[in-house]
Amino acid sequence: MQRFVMAIDQGTTSTRCIVFDQNARLVAVAQREHRQYHPRPGWVEQDAVEIWRNVDRIVPQALRQAGIGAEQVVAMGITNQRETFVLWDRHTGVPVGRAIVWEDIRTEELVASLGKQPGIEEVRDRCGLPLATYFSAPSLRWMLDNTAGLRARAERGDVLFGTMDTWLIWNLTGGVNGGLHVTDVTNASRTMLMNLSTRQWDPMLLEFFGVPSVVLPEIRPSTEISGVTTRVVPGISITAALGDQHAALFGQTCFEKGSIKGTYGTGGFLLMNTGDELVRSKHGLLTTIGYQIGGEPAYALEGSIAVAGSLVQWFRDNLGLIHSAPEIETLARTVKDNGGCYIVPAFSGLFAPHWLAQARGLVVGLTSYINKGHLARAVLEATGWQTREVVDAMNADLGAPTPVLKVDGGMTADHLLMQFIADVLDIPVQRPLVAETVSLGAAYAAGLAAGYWPDLEGLRRNWHLAARWNPVMDAKYREAEYANWKRAVELTFAWARSSPST
């Protein structure tokens, strides 16, 4: 009987279920998008029940497509959009409101006031993260403050908190009938509530954010989840969980210190493995747990870009200039350059390396010459230049240049964008044979935990080069364009300063 590993990738725009064989080849994939709610400017919500229902559909669908039964699945790994969380009633399983998504900036003012509290430096030291709307704790605090009766229910122990890994594992392992309430260390490291050194919830951080500890799940290493599904498709062992960006780092087999990957989905996230060293960035990067397989964690430096693919999505849904995301490339190719137009997509403020919550997006360089082709180029180039800023920060922190960038995620199908990233970084960009690297990483972690794969070395041998983009852009042109981009970014700072809420 041939055996397989399954991954569930609960992403920001969609949820996927993928089956891999022992050679890390994709055997089946089922996918469903879920709705994004924008009830007010800056608010981004999702329906956790819809996501759960999607999982309920895609898991059997993937098994059918692969032509296999549950007994052939050795292990399941869960990976997920990070920071997004939901609160739910432990007795009924019903969510308290919608899940608040990592892109949501409703806590802008709360964050500004928390930032003036004593102990804020200590907070950053303990959790490795700058105070920002991006992470779960401020939004959790907002929920507790703004939902009638919620704090009391939470303190009584009637309410559970979970990032999407936790929500899915709790439901898959039984829900109200004994569902496991656990999370993995990488997901926990994105809440601002976990101490990076002890890798446990930190009483000082809980106190700072006013979060009662009873709502929180147990933190476990990425490969020590140990649950068994009783719903959807019963009898599958859930052996691993990790945040999507951490799964991608793992799936790219970035096991050595210094290796870097960039994942381009809704946002863009560059992570560098720093091994057992907990590096504190001096250039606007985050310190996070890379992954924890067994005893000791691998740490990582992260440069987070809030808006990458979501700008394409916005171009499609809000402007209606294209019908599908990939058409952005077709449109961009109708012109030869950006025509002097730049888009800085500071929809959720600016993340790395600026961390400026009040920044808002802008389009500059408009003349009557500009058409939608130029705008499409500017959309794609925004992801390229944001990557350049993050890689510059990494190089500055490390004191050495990055030799190559390994990429994955939905946007890597964009040929023009990948070439542009190689051009602006002036280093080769490499795509591995499995574009679904996030899922592969979760499958790897799950398979390792179940003994399906023996060791990291074996996994490394599975990595093969599928595509490589070499830089060809003229150096003078590149630096002139970069200077323009930086000027555009500065304009968003100016806009932020002049806005009334600051």
Next chain:
Amino acid sequence: MLRLLARGSGHHGLTEIAASLGLARGTAHGILRTLQRVEFVEQDQATGRYRLGAALLHLGTSYLDANELRSRSINWADTLAARSGQEVRIGMHHDGAVLVVHHVFRPDDSVQTLGIGAMLPLHATALGKVLLAYDPDLSAAARRRELTSLTRRTITRAQMLERVLTEVRAQGWAGEAEEYMPGEASIAAPIRIPGGLVVGAIGISGAADRLCDSAGRPRQTLVRQVVQAADSVTTSLVDEN
């Protein structure tokens, strides 16, 4: 039925459609299902009413955006490269040639050059033969032009090409051994959009002695892998639409 839907409110229930056209409910439903599959008709999720679909607007222009095809097929192209151990290309017709819209390296980590955007000859590659076989206009045009000889095995006679294309249609895949480059061979199969129209081809290429058996015929295991990949891409185009 399409004319009816194009008229007035543009939203019609099944009963109303059947009654207006003097069709039995079952018949009307069957036709609607077919039109829905090719996206000429859409059904409102909430009300269950029917209206004209988005595909009608693009009728006669492009069937599927090349970059969209790359995005949709990337997983299955990767899988094909991993299973076959060969490089993979996806081609669409453009301007009398095969336009390579996607390329996956042979998974042996050797130095290779990304070939997206390259143009290949229709009559001398497996990708091209698939595109010709399912497009009568294209193959008629190809027959009228001179078939350039690239190796001593290239098909240069129109009649011969026609015979080969008939065979491609009969078997559902195309092969080629040393017709494009000495020592090289390729195998390809059609990618279809809902409704059955072939919009592209996916295939592998590599050393002729790897792809073909001792008699010079494409190896059956590889053919199966290519056809399976093409079918998976075709299915994914139905699913997500």
